[in-house]
Amino acid sequence: xxxxxxxxxxxxxxxxxxxxxxxxxxxxxxxxxxxxxxxxxxxxxxxxxxxxxxxxxxxxxxxxxxxxxxxxxxxxxxxxxxxxxxxxxxxxxxxxxxxxxxxxxxxxxxxxxxxxxxxxxxxxxxxxxxxxxxxxxxxxxxxxxxxxxxxxxxxxxxxxxxxxxxxxxxxxxxxxxxxxxxxxxxxxxxxxxxxxxxxxxxxxxxxxxxxxxxxxxxxxx
Amino acid sequence: xxxxxxxxxxxxxxxxxxxxxxxxxxxxxxxxxxxxxxxxxxxxxxxxxxxxxxxxxxxxxxxxxxxxxxxxxxxxxxxxxxxxxxxxxxxxxxxxxxxxxxxxxxxxxxxxxxxxxxxxxxxxxxxxxxxxxxxxxxxxxxxxxxxxxxxxxxxxxxxxxxxxxxxxxxxxxxxxxxxxxxxxxxxxxxxxxxxxxxxxxxxxxxxxxxxxxxxxxxxxxxxxxxxxxxxxxxxxxxxxxxxxxxxxxxxxxxxxxxxxxxxxxxxxxxxxxxxxxxxxxxxxxxxxxxxxxxxxxxxxxxxxxxxxxxxxxxxxxx
Numbered sequence: 087x088x089x090x091x092x093x094x095x096x097x098x099x100x101x102x103x104x105x106x107x108x109x110x111x112x113x114x115x116x117x118x119x120x121x122x123x124x125x126x127x128x129x130x131x132x133x134x135x136x137x138x139x140x141x142x143x144x145x146x147x148x149x150x151x152x153x154x155x156x157x158x159x160x161x162x163x164x165x166x167x168x169x170x171x172x173x174x175x176x177x178x179x180x181x182x183x184x185x186x187x188x189x190x191x192x193x194x195x196x197x198x199x200x201x202x203x204x205x206x207x208x209x210x211x212x213x214x215x216x217x218x219x220x221x222x223x224x225x226x227x228x229x230x231x232x233x234x235x236x237x238x239x240x241x242x243x244x245x246x247x248x249x250x251x252x253x254x255x256x257x258x259x260x261x262x263x264x265x266x267x268x269x270x271x272x273x274x275x276x277x278x279x280x281x282x283x284x285x286x287x288x289x290x291x292x293x294x295x296x297x298x299x300x301x302x303x304x305x306x307x
Numbered sequence: 308x309x310x311x312x313x314x315x316x317x318x319x320x321x322x323x324x325x326x327x328x329x330x331x332x333x334x335x336x337x338x339x340x341x342x343x344x345x346x347x348x349x350x351x352x353x354x355x356x357x358x359x360x361x362x363x364x365x366x367x368x369x370x371x372x373x374x375x376x377x378x379x380x381x382x383x384x385x386x387x388x389x390x391x392x393x394x395x396x397x398x399x400x401x402x403x404x405x406x407x408x409x410x411x412x413x414x415x416x417x418x419x420x421x422x423x424x425x426x427x428x429x430x431x432x433x434x435x436x437x438x439x440x441x442x443x444x445x446x447x448x449x450x451x452x453x454x455x456x457x458x459x460x461x462x463x464x465x466x467x468x469x470x471x472x473x474x475x476x477x478x479x480x481x482x483x484x485x486x487x488x489x490x491x492x493x494x495x496x497x498x499x500x501x502x503x504x505x506x507x508x509x510x511x512x513x514x515x516x517x518x519x520x521x522x523x524x525x526x527x528x529x530x531x532x533x534x535x536x537x538x539x540x541x542x543x544x545x546x547x548x549x550x551x552x553x554x555x556x557x558x559x560x561x562x563x564x565x566x567x568x569x570x571x572x573x574x575x576x577x578x579x580x581x582x583x584x585x586x587x588x589x590x591x592x593x594x595x596x597x598x599x600x601x602x603x604x605x606x607x608x609x610x611x612x613x614x615x616x617x618x619x620x621x622x623x624x625x
Contacts, residue, residue, distance in 0.1 A: 094482040101484030101618050108610060184603055188610050195617055203621065215621045 092140040096212055099133035100219040103253060104195060107226040110246060111187055116169050116238065120162045123242050127157035130249045137256045146256060149266045153252060156270050161245060161277055168281055169238060172288055187233050194225040216257030223250030237287060237294040241280050248273055316559075316568070317391070317401040324390045324547075327576075328539035329353035331546070331583055336510075338587035353539065357532045365528035368429045378425035379526065379533040382418045386537040389414035390544040394551050396571035397559035398469040407466035408456045411548075412449065415500070418537065419445055426522030437521025440598060444499055444506065444518065447605035452496050454612025458489045459552055461619055468548075472555040483622065485615040490553050492611035497545035499605055501538070504590040506601050518598075543579070546586075550578040 106126045113119045131153040138146030198221035206214045227250060230243030248269070255266070284294060291298045333353045340347025367375065389411045392402055406414075419441065426438035460466040462485070463474035474480065499506045502519035511517065523534050551558070557574030559567045596604065 090481060097622055098482055098484045098487075101488075104618070105484070105488065105611075105614065108614065112607065185606050188606060192610060192613050192617070195614065199617060199621055218621045 089140070092136075093212055093215075095136055096133065096140070097215060099129060099136060100216050100253060103129045103133065103249070104219055104222050104226070107223050107230075107246060107250075108188070108191055110242065111191055111226065111230055111233070112184060114184075116174060116236075117166070119239060119242055120165055120169070123165075123245065124158045124162040126246055126249055127153055127161075130252055131158065133253060134256050149252070149256065152266065152270045153249070156274060157245065157249065160274070164277060164281065165238065165241070168284060172238075172284065172294060174236070174238070174294060187229065190233075191226050191229055194229060195222040198222040198225055213257045217254055220250045220254035220257065223247075223253060226250075235295050235297050237280075237284055237296055240296070241277075241284075244276075244280075245273065313399070313401045316397050320395055320397065320400060321387070321391045323395060324540060324543060325387065325536075327579070328390075328536065328543040329357060331543050331579060332539040334580070335542075335583045335587050335590075338584055339591055342587060342591045353535075357536060360527075360532035360535070361529050363528045365530055368431075368525055371429050371525070374424055375428040375525070376530070378421045378428075379530040379537075381421040382425075383533045383537045383540075385414045385418040385421070386540050386544070389418075390540050390547070392468070393544055393547045394468055394472055394558060395547045396575040397568060398472050398551075399560060400469070403467060403469050408460065408468060408471070409453070409466055411468075411544075412452055412456065415541070415544075416445070416449060418541075422522055422534075425526075429525045431525065433521045433524050437518055437524075440518045441522060444601060444605065447602060447609055448496050448499050451492055451605060451609040451612045452500075454609065454616055455489045455492050455496070458485055458612065458615040458619060461616065462486070468551060472551050472558060473560065475552060475555045476558075485618050485622065486553070488611045488615035488618075490549070492608045492615065493549060493552075495604065495608035495611070497549065498589075499601070499608075501542045501545060503586065505593045505596040506604065508595050546579055546582040547575075550575070550582065554578060 103126065106122060106129055109122050110119065110126065113122050131150040134146055134150040134153060138144065138150060199218045202218035202221055203214060206217055209217070224247050227243045227245075227247035230246065231240045234240055234243065251269070252266075287299070288294055330350060330353070333348070333350045336352075337347040337350055392400070392406050392411055392414075394400055394403070423438040423441050426434040426441070428434070456466065459471055462480075462483070463471040465471060465474075480486070498504075502509055507518040507520075509519070511520070519538070523531065526534060557570055559571035
């Protein structure tokens with residue numbers, strides 16, 4: 087039986103992560119988006135550190151430190167420089183219907199709670215709650231990737247999915263450290279690849295709006 | 308004896324709300340003026356304004372119907388009744404078994420309905436634009452408010468404000484993310500409902516983006532005084548609501564003696580002062596937003612309310 091305070095704090099961090107995901111969906115300025123993404127990573131690392139404390143699993147502290155350094159500091163700073171180099175730091179993204187996106191997000195959270203609670207009936211309360219929240223964070227990240235037109239926001243959506251995965255992994259006890267380290271490095275590699283890709287898109291089409299790419303798809307006349 | 312005490316507490320509360328409301332408005336104005344490095348009007352200026360308005364002659368537009376004349380009193384009465392239902396310094400009020408949080412929302416909704424009708428009645432374009440904007444704000448603020456009410460009531464197991472307040476003081480509350488979201492949502496709704504910055508500017512007339520002032524532009528004399536008093540009471544009501552649900556410390560509960568009443572009174576005034584100060588600071592540091600962004604602002608409040616209610620289902624046990 088877990089302590090009540092332990093559960094409450096874990097619930098606070100996981101719920102806070104869902105809320106920050108909604109803030110990512112809401113934000114339409116580039117630098118604001120980056121700051122909120124850094125906040126997202128910070129909440130994840132706090133949540134992981136708390137799990138390390140209540141599960142008495144010291145290796146999770148390393149996971150938290152990796153999340154903090156890589157995703158709350160390195161990636162936002164790198165993206166910041168990319169945005170400045172691309173010269174899109176003043177653009178306000180034209181998001182189609184923030185209201186509808188928000189409602190879709192709420193529906194996704196409800197869906198993930200409805201899906202997760204029945205199928206994890208055997209698990210502990212904390213794991214159930216974290217799994218439901220991490221599924222909603224993942225779905226919100228996917229929603230962000232399909233509702234944004236700017237490639238940089240799509241990257242941020244992708245990175246927030248990874249944060250959701252970490253939340254799920256720490257809730258299930260006993261994720262090996264090597265998995266976490268390899269995931270963190272693959273994310274960094276993905277950032278580098280995507281960064282190079284962004285500059286290529288930009289060189290080629292003079293924009294990072296992915297709708298410009300659609301004209302070049304094969305199936306359209 | 309207990310009945311007499313209850314009636315006394317309820318009567319004192321009703322009078323207190325009526326008397327303190329203009330003082331709160333004056334206090335917020337004065338703090339705002341100080342923050343802008345102006346001296347500002349004295350604290351009692353709202354009382355003087357109300358007295359002056361009551362003594363003045365009423366001018367009514369030629370094509371105004373009875374709705375225009377009746378509406379101010381309906382607005383004042385419903386707002387005052389709603390305010391008398393919110394525990395300020397003591398819970399277990401005499402009226403509180405008769406009505407709950409949902410009734411308070413409904414009472415405020417009918418006050419708004421009367422105000423919008425009055426704005427439309429004379430047929431000026433300003434009144435019409437004010438009414439339509441007010442309805443746009445209401446269509447988002449009321450669902451958000453109801454979602455917050457549902458969240459709080461699900462947690463406390465009751466829609467009675469006295470029980471909610473008692474629950475919040477008890478050990479069962481713990482640390483809950485839903486409550487934090489409900490608090491932020493409630494503050495956003497309160498800002499919109501009271502026509503404060505960034506939704507509406509309470510200090511200006513004849514600005515193109517105004518909402519509340521546009522509807523009451525045709526009023527004068529005692530009608531205007533009554534509407535202004537109702538607006539002050541509404542501000543006090545929302546502050547008391549936030550204090551009663553989210554900061555219920557020191558509130559007198561049924562069965563305690565007179566000393567507890569005094570403590571409740573002092574803490575209540577302290578809470579109001581703190582709330583008014585924070586409101587003034589918030590209003591000074593934010594800019595007014597365009598009318599068409601208000602829907603996004605309130606949409607965020609609605610989203611917070613929905614999310615708070617949803618997250619309750621994965622928390623410990625409702």
